[in-house]
Amino acid sequence: MRIQLRTVLLALLAVGVQAVMVTAFTWPAARVAPRHVPIVVAGPGPAAAAVARRLDAERHGAFEVRRRPDEAAARRALADREAYGAIVAGPAGPRVLVASAASPAVAQLLTQLSQRMSGRPVQAPQDVVPADADDPRGxxxxxxxxxxxxxxxxxxxxxxxxxxxxxxxxxxxxxxxxxxxxxxxxxxxxxxxxxxxxxxxxxxxxxxxxxxxxxxxxxxxxxxxxxxxxxxxxxxxxxxxxxxxxxxxxxxxxxxxxxxxxxxxxxxxxxxxxxxxxxxxxxxxxxxxxxxxxxxxxxxxxxxxxxxxxxxxxxxxxxxxxxxxxxxxxxxx
Structure with a gap:
């Protein structure tokens, strides 16, 4: 029994459509990584500059750092959707502010990064704009x-x-x-x-x-x-x-x-x-x-x-x- 050319072509077309759909839906998820994510670094000049340098050394090109003078300004930036999170430099070490409502994934990323940068357990991040309590992970x-x-x-x-x-x-x-x-x-x-x-x-x-x-x-x-x-x-x-x-x-x-x-x-x-x-x-x-x-x-x-x-x-x-x-x-x- 011979298979007609039309059957072969239709099967190949279906395979192509499937490949396109699988690629379209899995490729972006498989390549998720920070790329110029806007975050705020706040605090005294030398301390904030040191945090910004450490961020660039840790993940070059991952973050777009925006400077703010203090924690209050950093909180306003998060509430206004100017940034996904903030690192506030202080004498006791950096503290992390997040806005999980904007992106739970970025909030988790910033928390993990701050722990690596400090080399020791850090305070739990303060969620300035939290996600809904019934859907905390979004x-x-x-x-x-x-x-x-x-x-x-x-x-x-x-x-x-x-x-x-x-x-x-x-x-x-x-x-x-x-x-x-x-x-x-x-x-x-x-x-x-x-x-x-x-x-x-x-x-x-x-x-x-x-x-x-x-x-x-x-x-x-x-x-x-x-x-x-x-x-x-x-x-x-x-x-x-x-x-x-x-x-x-x-x-x-x-x-x-x-x-x-x-x-x-x-x-x-x-x-x-x-x-x-x-x-x-x-x-x-x-x-x-x-x-x-x-x-x-x-x-x-x-x-x-x-x-x-x-x-x-x-x-x-x-x-x-x-x-x-x-x-x-x-x-x-």
């Missing part, structure tokens, strides 16, 4: 992004395939985003209690993330047809999700992929949700602009697709009128 928060992206993709595909009238899709898209944000906020903020903060603010961030993902998929589907759905799904699943940095931090991913991930809906949505939930909206402007831009591009593509479909419909009507029985046909001269 595992549930990190697990939120993948189902949010996947459900948004599914919603976008269903809206494209099941709503025939192009002009009705924007209404369906907005209803889906608003409802998805509202329900998800009840789940993660109320029932599971892993995302603190005002309900409307959390629902708004989640709804905007849903709109950015599903709007892009629906817009590409309207603009270039079925291929657009495939392109949108591939971008969101194989690029945006694994490069989001939500489970660690963007600065822990290989460069420049962490920055690229922050320019996509999954990364921007996770960063904006952290800012709103834990940091009173500090540093929320950048990710908010990213999400609005993706949602706007999706709606623009959807409008262009609807306009093209309308022109095509009018053209078909005009042709049918010309070719209908009893319609006078101009004589040729």
């Amino acid at each position: 595992a549930a928060f990190g697990a939120l992004v993948l189902p949010l992206v996947m459900s948004s993709l599914v919603g976008g595909v269903l809206l494209t395939l099941l709503i025939g009238a192009a002009w009705e899709r924007p209404a369906g898209l907005l209803l889906f985003a608003a409802g998805g944000g509202a329900v998800t906020a009840v789940i993660v903020g109320g029932w599971l209690s892993i995302v603190p903060g005002a309900y409307l603010a959390i629902a708004g961030v989640l709804g905007l993330t849903v709109l950015a993902v599903s709007g892009t998929v629906v817009g590409l589907g309207a603009a270039i047809g079925g291929r657009g759905l495939g392109v949108g799904g591939a971008v969101m699943m194989l690029l945006a999700n694994p490069l989001s940095g939500v489970t660690s931090a963007p600065e822990l991913l290989p460069r420049p992929w962490g920055s690229i991930g922050q320019g996509m809906p999954a990364g921007a949505g996770g960063t904006l949700l952290r800012s709103v939930a834990f940091f009173d909206g500090a540093r929320a402007g950048g990710p908010l602009i990213v999400l609005i831009a993706w949602a706007g591009i999706g709606l623009l593509l959807l409008g262009l697709g609807a306009s093209r479909a309308r022109r095509a419909g009018l053209h078909d009507v005009a042709r049918s009128d010309v070719s209908a029985p009893g319609t006078p046909v101009p004589e040729r001269r």
Whole structure:
């Protein structure tokens, strides 16, 4: 029994798709390491300078050190999301401040590093902005992004395939985003209690993330047809999700992929949700602009697709009128 060439090619294509997906999801996690992570060193000039030099010697290029005069200024920097943690130099040795709400992974890294630098057990780090008590390691928060992206993709595909009238899709898209944000906020903020903060603010961030993902998929589907759905799904699943940095931090991913991930809906949505939930909206402007831009591009593509479909419909009507029985046909001269 001979195997047809088409069967072999399809099997090889499936293997290629699998290899791409495995690489996309495991490569960033396998290469997690600090790369210019912003941290603060505070204290008297000579002591702080010595700590900064020791940091550079211990992990060259791992940290972007920002100097502050004292502990109070260091705490403000963490609360404003200017840094992930701080080392306060003092007579009794360095003390570590962390903001585990920004990244539990970086908080753990700083704790281990301070112990190595001192050569003896150090005081437990003070958590200036702690993660939610029901999710102290941020595992549930990190697990939120993948189902949010996947459900948004599914919603976008269903809206494209099941709503025939192009002009009705924007209404369906907005209803889906608003409802998805509202329900998800009840789940993660109320029932599971892993995302603190005002309900409307959390629902708004989640709804905007849903709109950015599903709007892009629906817009590409309207603009270039079925291929657009495939392109949108591939971008969101194989690029945006694994490069989001939500489970660690963007600065822990290989460069420049962490920055690229922050320019996509999954990364921007996770960063904006952290800012709103834990940091009173500090540093929320950048990710908010990213999400609005993706949602706007999706709606623009959807409008262009609807306009093209309308022109095509009018053209078909005009042709049918010309070719209908009893319609006078101009004589040729």
